[in-house]
Amino acid sequence: MREIVRRTICAPSELTAELLRRGMFQPEEKAELLRSDAERSRESLSRRLRPIQFVALLARGDAQLATRAVLRDVVRGPELHWLDRFLRFQKQNSKRDELIRTVERAMEGRKGNVRRNS
């Protein structure tokens, strides 16, 4: 199973559905996700998340999944600003720091490697 699929399955069902709806996944990933999590996905597809709810769920959950969502352009414009704000209310760790750097770079319109050694 692909790592991104595994992480998505572990996320809250409404977040999984919203990511699917926003077209975050490549066709093979989507097929794998729907195969392995069919029932839950179908059930939650009817529930839509509003922008702030969506970024709040991203901010409190798996930082690596959220990073992937930002890099794949699923979070845009004002949602990025809210995500940046919500992340400051969470406890800091290295993965979350990396997510914050990704968000900051996305807000500046840049992408790519955001690791920092010092």
Add this chain to the structure above:
Amino acid sequence: MSAETVEAPGNVLINPVIKNLTALAARAWAKRWMITFTAPTGIGKTTAVDYAARILPFDHRVIQCKQITTRYTLLRDLGLAPGEKWTNHGRNWMRASDLYDRAVERIRERPYLLMVDEADRLSMDCFEIVRDFWDDARLPMLLVGNEVLTEKLNRQHERLFRRIRVRFDQRPLREADQRKVLEFMGYQMTDEEFALLWKLVGGSPGFAEALLENANEIAASKGVKRGIEALEGAVRYFPTCRKVV
């Protein structure tokens, strides 16, 4: 940077955070001191820095730190003239040390107050550069950040820590001030809603705003007006305050 008195902007409510930060900025400038201003996230530090940047009647610069701020960002902000680009190749390439010397020279010629917002996000080498600016140019500074700033300075930057003359720790807003700020921001609440918010986040308008915005969306998705249920529903998005409910 501003040299002349600017009128106080009308869209800011002058609360104790803004009063204290502005007073400390004036003090740092008058005495040529290095001062730290720390407060928990969401209290309104950035709003206070924005306000101070608009009204301080002496030369000042503001650096908004990010997680991606490096020593090169700092040097670029302090060493280059507005609109100038850092040429790092070709005949006129500038080394980081050239830029540093240029910044020091400028500060000596025409000093200003440097306000560093979110200073807790600065990395080790950035703190070293800040200390160098203090040692070489006696640059007055106001470092603004959350409690991590004090911790970082205590643990990792003893030499910088010793140069700080005032360490101000801002308390969260009082209940009445918090309500005033939230109402000023346009949030109308019942007493019951405010009591729950106060229990959850205390005197932190930023945190309260995050909860209220979430509650608004929850209520809107159900087609109802925001109430206590929506507010309780919003708490699940913020694990750090969930234990109170």
